[in-house]
Amino acid sequence: MDDRMKKQLDxxxxxDKEKNITRQTHLSGYSRRENDAEHAWHMAIMAYLLEEYSxxxxxxARVMIMCLIHDIVEIDAGDTYAxxxxxxxxxxxxxxxxxxxxxxILPPDQKEKLIAIFDEFEDNETPEAxxxxxxxxxxxxxxxxSNDGRDWLEHEVTRKQVYGRxxxxxxxxxxxxxxxxxIIKKNIxxxxxxx
Numbered sequence: 340m341d342d343r344m345k346k347q348l349d350x351x352x353x354x355d356k357e358k359n360i361t362r363q364t365h366l367s368g369y370s371r372r373e374n375d376a377e378h379a380w381h382m383a384i385m386a387y388l389l390e391e392y393s394x395x396x397x398x399x400a401r402v403m404i405m406c407l408i409h410d411i412v413e414i415d416a417g418d419t420y421a422x423x424x425x426x427x428x429x430x431x432x433x434x435x436x437x438x439x440x441x442x443x444i445l446p447p448d449q450k451e452k453l454i455a456i457f458d459e460f461e462d463n464e465t466p467e468a469x470x471x472x473x474x475x476x477x478x479x480x481x482x483x484x485s486n487d488g489r490d491w492l493e494h495e496v497t498r499k500q501v502y503g504r505x506x507x508x509x510x511x512x513x514x515x516x517x518x519x520x521x522i523i524k525k526n527i528x529x530x531x532x533x534x
Contacts, residue, residue: 343446350444356414363420363494367485375410375418382406382474389474392514395466405460405471408453412437421479422500463510473511476504477519484522488531497533498523 340348360375373381383406390399410418415437419430438457442450460468480501483490491501501523509516526532 346444346446347449350441350449353441353444354411354414357411360410360413360418362418362479364479364482364490365486367482369486369489373482375413378478379407379410382409382471382478385478386470386474389512389515390470392512393466393470394510394512395469397466397470401456401467402471402474405456405467406474408457409460409471409475411441412457414441420494421504422494422496463507466511469511471511473508473515476508477515480505480519480522483531484526488526488529491526491532495533498527501532 357376357379358374361372362375362378364373364378365371366373366377383403386402386406387399390397390402412434413419416430416433419426419433438454442454442457444450445453459465460471463469463472479490490496505516505519505523508519523532527534
């Protein structure tokens with residue numbers, strides 16, 4: 340085996356660790372918390388299925404790879420809960436260090452490509468990144484809604500917090516945000532999300 344393939348296979352094994360990163364959101368049916376790999380897979384499939392609702396024309400393959408790699412850094416950085424204001428303060432520093440270590444396992448050309456895609460997602464300026472972010476927001480919202488808001492209730496999540504995160508989804512898809520808005524309003528009315 341040549342050095343290039345060894346690096347690629349080493350990276351493939353390294354990212355298997357993403358399956359061990361537990362998120363706050365439960366699977367539908369509330370049997371257990373989902374892991375980062377399940378979240379990323381779910382987002383990628385959602386992006387493919389919902390592509391027609393993007394505000395702009397997008398390269399769906401690029402969106403799907405963004406979805407698949409956006410949380411790999413959490414292997415080192417850990418999952419940062421969307422509504423944990425203290426952990427959010429250090430997230431970028433933790434994730435930048437993780438990004439450098441993990442993607443450096445790859446051959447330099449692939450490291451460069453994947454870091455560019457990761458950074459594009461983080462910057463949230465391209466149509467692809469905006470749509471990927473809409474998927475990142477919609478996916479846990481759907482799961483929370485399917486579980487009668489139990490994760491929101493556990494963390495005492497407020498309307499302001501949910502809208503603060505979900506309003507960004509409209510940048511990627513106004514149509515999807517209309518659905519998000521209805522789901523949020525329903526959960527506020529049911530008192531699963533605090534006023």
